[in-house]
Amino acid sequence: MGEAFDFIVVGGGSAGAVIAARLSENPDIRVALMEAGERPPERELMPAACASLQLDPETDWMFWADPGKAGLGLKERRMRTPRGKMLGGSSGINYMVWVRGHPQDFDHWAEIGAEGWSYDAVLPAFKRMEDLVPSNEITIDQAAHGTGGPVGVAVRSPMIPATRQFVEAAEAAGIPRGDYNGKDRFNLAGVSSAHQTNTRQGRRASTYHAYLEGEAEARPNLTIITGAHVTRIVLEGEGDTLTATGVEYRDVLGVSQTVHASREVILSAGAIGSPQILMLSGIGPRRELEAADVACRHELSAVGKHVKDHPFVPMTFHAPGIGVPLNEIGLSMGPDVLRAPGGPLPADPADDLQLSADLIDLKAEAERRLEEWQATGSSLVASSWNDASAFFSSGLGADYSHDVQISFMAGGVDVGLLSGQANMDMAMYANDADAVLGPAAENVYLIVQLELPRSEGEIVLLSADPFAPPSINMNYYADLVDLKVMVAAMRRSLEIMAHWPGNDKPGAWIAPPELARKHGHVAGERPSDALLENTALHFSHTTYHISCTCRIGHVVDPRLRVLGVKNLRVADASVMPEITSGNINAVVIMIGERAAELIAMDHGVRLRWMAHAEAPQS
16 A cells, blocks of 8 residues: 555646645645656756756656658657656756746637636736846836745846847847836737846756755655656546546656555646656547557547647857857866867866866866856856847737747857757758857857747657657648748848847858758848748757647646546646747746645645735735
């Protein structure tokens, strides 16, 4: 007989860590938090090290996806799809861009059936989460933000000059600067700004650090079980009496274990993991379950369907004196990053006694920079290098929100990132890619994102083996309107770059050489729509914002309860009824906050913040 708890939360990531931490604020409530990974490694705290957490099976689920009509320039037409596998989940491996979305995204949710999820309804949770540090680098709508919350929100320091110049260029191109997490999202012309990021003193503020680390994880009524690979939800009864009573999992030794929930099981395993676990438990599309040799306990045809994501197209510009070479960023990460086989320092630190004078100086500078970041949080490594965005409407897609986001990076991209993490064919992307995208290259990069895609993908269970990944089909550009919006977005990106301020300006867009030849393109000339379209079909890639696979109204009700199953909820990116306009991690954390609130209300549980909210103001 396994241990019993009031609530079991499956998945310790962006939403699950929040739910477990909030519910366990009440000492009378016993909570178990199940996480397949472990606590994050030390390098997770350094924002610029985010890419190193991908393609590491200790911290990444290592999923692959089919990009649909896109992917012509990806090796074997396969797209890597990173998902965080540790406490903090994808909030521990992402690029830390803190975006709530357009206020009308949430009003749209309410209009299509997600009662209680309008902007006015979710704004208190957004404010409750935040501990915003003011900065003279950005405009802030103070009334829309919070301070004193668990998630540090700040602007990188020092600000990279090119980031300021990008915002100036966007403004000159007709996209005014403002607070994209406040009232300025209502501007019909859009809004541009340096990024707010979920960092505190130059360190990542994942949900592990924000909600669990320290006081919460030491609570006697919160049991955190790491290395726990959940294999299914334990269900009892049939038909109208079907009830979730616990969770079955494999521990770190591979032994099957069961824990029991007297009140609820909350599934927060992410937009891929949650539908997979539901289907492994017999909840999902009947035919697909039976084809995978899983008995159908409860047919819910929408489980795993309606996948939404933000595909992006990378655009590279050679920018001497503007872009920051990867060598400079690596130097700021400390001497260990400079070691062989890829760097100038020996693999074994014991061999440093034989260093030349130049390498002694190089090592000393790397140590100085690392110590500065550790002491002050101010450093080149204090962000992921995704440092600014412009949001606007193309006029071609959805009319209730911004359907385009153009993000700016002044460095941090190289052959290793595009070939490894993005699986791109470098011979197709650039001539002499090792030189054009090498560690000494001075480039800037635009991440051109489609924010409100019409195309929908699906996640399909292929096997009853809980350790076998599901099939992930993004189905990009199935609706050709999406491709038209992407071409318009790429065109607007070139307009922004044409308005770059100052005397030193980035060069022309480095068009993929094979495609440039095919379309008769000459560098520096206006590219044809056909070239832009073909570039999108070749090099579109996930921005890691997978959502909508267990969406409200189709799999769960507005209180996030699974339709037709008692004592089972889902709370993560999968429940979004429609994807929001912008990076989604802040939205997922908000979903965790709202889920904890709804669960507490339904079970008469009093949470700490509720008492503070009710306290009289002096």
